[in-house]
Amino acid sequence: MINSLDAYLVLSALLFAIGTFGFLARRNAISMLMSIELMLNAVNLAIVAFGAFIPGLAVDASVIAIIVMAVAAAEATVGLAIVIAIFRNRRTPLVDEYDAMRR
Amino acid sequence: MSFDTLIPLIAALPIAGFLFTAALGRRLGKQAHWVPVGAVVAAWAISMIVAFTALTGGEPFGEHGYGVKLWEWIPAGNFVVEAGLFVDNLTACLLIVVTTIGMLVHIYSIGYMSHDPGYWRFFAYLNLFMFSMLLLVLADNWLVVFVAWELVGLSSYLLIGFWYRKRPAALASKKAFIVNRVGDVGFALGIMAIWVNTGTLDIRESMDILVHADVLTIPLVAVALLIFAGAMGKSAQFPLHVWLPDAMEGPTPVSALIHAATMVNAGVYLVARASPIFASAPDALVVVAAIGIFTAILAASIAMTQTDIKRVLAYSTLSQLGYMFAALGVGAWTAAIFHLMTHGFFKGLLFLGSGSVIHAVHEEQDMRHMGGLAGKIKWTYLTMLIGSLAIAGIPPLAGFFSKDEILGESFKLGFAWVWAIGFVVAGMTAFYMFRLMGLTFWGAFRGPKEIWEKIHESSAVMVVPLILLAIPSIGLGMFLGLPLGDSTLHHWLEPVFREATELLHHEAEPYSLVGIDGILIIASVAVASVGIAIAWRLFGVGLPGLRREGSPARVQALSARVPFLYRASLNKWWFDDLNDLLFIRIGGRVAAAAWWFDRNVVDGAVNGLGSVTRGAGRGLSRVQTGRVQNYALGIAVGLIVMAGSYLLIVGR
Numbered sequence: 001m002i003n004s005l006d007a008y009l010v011l012s013a014l015l016f017a018i019g020t021f022g023f024l025a026r027r028n029a030i031s032m033l034m035s036i037e038l039m040l041n042a043v044n045l046a047i048v049a050f051g052a053f054i055p056g057l058a059v060d061a062s063v064i065a066i067i068v069m070a071v072a073a074a075e076a077t078v079g080l081a082i083v084i085a086i087f088r089n090r091r092t093p094l095v096d097e098y099d100a101m102r103r
Numbered sequence: 104m105s106f107d108t109l110i111p112l113i114a115a116l117p118i119a120g121f122l123f124t125a126a127l128g129r130r131l132g133k134q135a136h137w138v139p140v141g142a143v144v145a146a147w148a149i150s151m152i153v154a155f156t157a158l159t160g161g162e163p164f165g166e167h168g169y170g171v172k173l174w175e176w177i178p179a180g181n182f183v184v185e186a187g188l189f190v191d192n193l194t195a196c197l198l199i200v201v202t203t204i205g206m207l208v209h210i211y212s213i214g215y216m217s218h219d220p221g222y223w224r225f226f227a228y229l230n231l232f233m234f235s236m237l238l239l240v241l242a243d244n245w246l247v248v249f250v251a252w253e254l255v256g257l258s259s260y261l262l263i264g265f266w267y268r269k270r271p272a273a274l275a276s277k278k279a280f281i282v283n284r285v286g287d288v289g290f291a292l293g294i295m296a297i298w299v300n301t302g303t304l305d306i307r308e309s310m311d312i313l314v315h316a317d318v319l320t321i322p323l324v325a326v327a328l329l330i331f332a333g334a335m336g337k338s339a340q341f342p343l344h345v346w347l348p349d350a351m352e353g354p355t356p357v358s359a360l361i362h363a364a365t366m367v368n369a370g371v372y373l374v375a376r377a378s379p380i381f382a383s384a385p386d387a388l389v390v391v392a393a394i395g396i397f398t399a400i401l402a403a404s405i406a407m408t409q410t411d412i413k414r415v416l417a418y419s420t421l422s423q424l425g426y427m428f429a430a431l432g433v434g435a436w437t438a439a440i441f442h443l444m445t446h447g448f449f450k451g452l453l454f455l456g457s458g459s460v461i462h463a464v465h466e467e468q469d470m471r472h473m474g475g476l477a478g479k480i481k482w483t484y485l486t487m488l489i490g491s492l493a494i495a496g497i498p499p500l501a502g503f504f505s506k507d508e509i510l511g512e513s514f515k516l517g518f519a520w521v522w523a524i525g526f527v528v529a530g531m532t533a534f535y536m537f538r539l540m541g542l543t544f545w546g547a548f549r550g551p552k553e554i555w556e557k558i559h560e561s562s563a564v565m566v567v568p569l570i571l572l573a574i575p576s577i578g579l580g581m582f583l584g585l586p587l588g589d590s591t592l593h594h595w596l597e598p599v600f601r602e603a604t605e606l607l608h609h610e611a612e613p614y615s616l617v618g619i620d621g622i623l624i625i626a627s628v629a630v631a632s633v634g635i636a637i638a639w640r641l642f643g644v645g646l647p648g649l650r651r652e653g654s655p656a657r658v659q660a661l662s663a664r665v666p667f668l669y670r671a672s673l674n675k676w677w678f679d680d681l682n683d684l685l686f687i688r689i690g691g692r693v694a695a696a697a698w699w700f701d702r703n704v705v706d707g708a709v710n711g712l713g714s715v716t717r718g719a720g721r722g723l724s725r726v727q728t729g730r731v732q733n734y735a736l737g738i739a740v741g742l743i744v745m746a747g748s749y750l751l752i753v754g755r
Contacts, residue, residue: 020739
C-alpha cells in the first residue's frame with residue numbers, strides 16, 4: 001500500500017477535494033487563487049505518479065507536468081493581477097461583494 | 104378637339120377646380136367662386152356638346168355610345184382593371200341633369216353663401232361633389248363606379264356637415280355617411296359577385312357574360328339584390344331612407360344638389376345601368392318595385408304633416424324616388440329616367456326656392472312662422488308655384504308627363520298594385536305641396552313683425568337660377584314626353600334598354616289616347632286636382648280672384664279625427680325611434696358586451712400569457728446571483744452528478 005500508485009492517487013484526490021472546497025467556500029479572492037493552485041498541483045501529482053508507476057508513460061507524464069506548472073504560473077500571475085485591479089476598484093478582497101455581473 | 108379629350112375634360116374640370124380652390128381658396132376670400140363656377144360652366148358646355156352629339160347619334164357615338172380608355176389602373180395577373188369613361192344615351196341624359204342643375208346651384212350659391220365665412224370651402228366641396236357625380240355616370244367600370252360612389256358619399260358628408268359647429272349638422276352628416284355605408288357594403292359585395300361570376304369588371308362586358316351565361320357561381324338574383332342594396336342607400340329607399348330628411352341640416356344649395364341633381368339619382372342610375380341584370384332576375388325586380396312604391400307612400404304620408412319647409416321637400420324627394428324605383432321595378436326603364444330628369448329640375452327649383460324663402464324670413468325654416476309671403480317675394484313665389492304644379496302632375500308641366508308615364512306603364516305591364524298605390528301617392532303629393540304653398544305664401548304672416556318689414560326678394564344671382572330652372576320644369580316634359588307613347592326620350596333610350604326589355608318579354612302595347620291611356624291620364628289628373636283642392640280648402644289661397652283664407656280649426660279637427668295616423672305621420676312612423684332602439688340601445692348593449700368579452704377574455708388571455716412569462720422570468724432570474732462562487736458550485740455539482748452517473752451506469 002505504501003509504495004503503490006493507489007496511495008498517490010488517494011493523496012491527489014484528497015488534495016483536489018480540499019482545493020475544490022477552498023475554491024467554493026473561501027470568500028477571499030487570494031485564498032481562492034491558492035485553492036486553484038492546490039487543485040492544479042493535485043492533478044500534477046496524479047500525472048507524475050502515473051508516469052512513475054507505468055513505464056510507457058514516463059516521458060509523457062514529465063512533459064505534461066512541466067506544461068501544467070508553466071500554465072499554473074501564468075494563471076497565478078494573471079489571476080493575481082485581476083484580483084489587485086478589482087481590489088483597487090472595490091476596496092475589498094471578498095468575492096461575494098463582487099456582484100457586478102448581476103447588474 | 105376630339106371627343107377623346109372632351110369626355111375626360113367633363114370630369115377633369117371640376118376636380119381641377121376643387122384642387123385649385125382647396126389649395127388657394129382661403130386667400131381669394133370673396134372672389135373664391137370664380138374658378139369653381141367657371142370650371143362647372145365649362146364642364147356644362149362640354150357636356151352639352153357631348154350629350155347632343157350622343158343623343159343625335161352623331162359620330163363617333165352612333166347608337167351604342169363611345170368610350171375612352173384612360174389607363175390600365177390595376178394590372179395584377181388575372182385581375183385587370185382598366186379605368187375608362189363611356190358615354191351612351193343614358194349617360195348623356197344624366198350629364199344634362201347633373202351639369203345643368205349643378206351649374207345653376209353653383210351660381211345660386213354665390214348669392215346664398217355670400218355671408219358665410221367658409222365661402223371658399225363651400226365651393227371647393229361643391230366642385231368635388233360635381234366631379235364625383237360626373238365620374239359616377241361616366242365610368243365604364245364597376246370599380247371606378249364604386250370609387251365615384253364613395254366619393255359622392257364623402258362629399259355629401261362634407262357638405263351636409265358644412266356648418267360643423269352646429270351639432271345637428273354634424274350629427275346629420277355622420278348619419279348620412281353611416282347609413283350610406285350600409286348600402287355600400289351591399290354594392291361592394293355585388294361588385295365582387297360580378298367579378299366571381301365573370302372575371303371582368305368592365306360594365307358592358309360583365310353584363311354581357313352575366314345575361315348569357317348558363318351556369319353562374321352566384322345566382323343573378325343575389326347579384327341584383329346586392330346592387331340594389333347600394334342603390335337603396337344612395338337613393339334613400341326604405342329602410343335606409345332615414346338619412347335624407349336629416350341631411351336638410353346642410354346649406355340649402357346642398358339640399359338642392361343632393362336631392363335633385365346628383366346623389367339621390369345615383370341609385371336610380373345604377374339600377375338603370377344594370378338593367379340587363381335586373382331583367383334577368385325578375386324576382387329582384389319585384390323587390391325593387393315593392394320597396395320603391397312602399398317608400399313612395401310612406402314618405403308622402405310623412406310629408407303631409409311636417410312643419411319644416413325643407414323637410415317636406417325632403418320627404419317629397421323620397422316619395423318621388425320611390426316612384427322611380429317602382430318604375431324600374433315594373434320594367435318601365437325609360438319612365439324612370441324620364442321622372443329622374445324632370446324631378447331633377449322641378450325639385451332643384453323647389454329647393455332653391457325654399458332657400459330663397461328661408462333667406463327672406465331670416466333663416467326661419469318652420470312654416471308655422473311663415474305665411475303671406477307671396478306678395479313680398481314674387482319671383483320666388485311664381486317659380487315655386489310652377490315647381491309645385493309640376494310635381495303635383497298638372498298638365499302640361501314636366502311632372503305630369505313623367506309621373507303619368509310611370510303610372511300608365513305600371514298599369515299596362517300588369518302591376519295594378521303599383522299603379523293603385525302610386526295613384527294614391529299622386530293625390531298625396533299634390534296635397535302636401537299645396538299645403539306647403541298655402542302655409543308659406545298665403546294667409547297672414549305668423550312670424551315676428553320686425554322680420555315682416557324687412558322681407559325682400561333675393562338678389563338676382565339667386566333669382567335667375569330659379570327662373571332658369573322653371574323653364575325646364577314647364578317645358579321639359581313636353582320636349583321629352585311628346586308625342587305620347589312614342590316620345591323623344593323613348594327614341595333616345597331605346598338602344599340602352601333594348602336588351603333589358605327583350606329579356607323581360609314585354610310586348611309594346613300600342614298607345615291609345617282614347618282608350619286605357621286616356622282614362623289613366625284623366626284619373627291621375629283628377630286625383631292631383633283633388634289633392635290640390637283639399638289643400639286649398641284647408642290652408643287657403645291668395646291668388647287674385649281666388650282669395651280664400653285657410654282654416655286652421657278645420658285642420659285641427661281633421662287631424663284629431665285620425666289621431667293615430669296624424670301622430671304616426673308627425674313622428675315619421677317612428678323609424679328614428681326604431682333605429683334608436685335597435686341600433687343604439689340594443690345594438691349598444693351588444694357592443695358593450697362584445698367589448699367586455701374582448702377586454703376580459705381575449706385581452707385577458709393575451710395579458711395572462713404575458714404576465715406568466717414575466718413571472719417565470721423574474722423567478723428564474725434569482726438563479727443569476729452574479730457571484731462567481733455560486734456558478735462554480737453549480738459547475739462542481741454538475742460535474743459530480745455527471746461523473747457519478749457515469750460511474751453508476753457505465754462503471755458497473
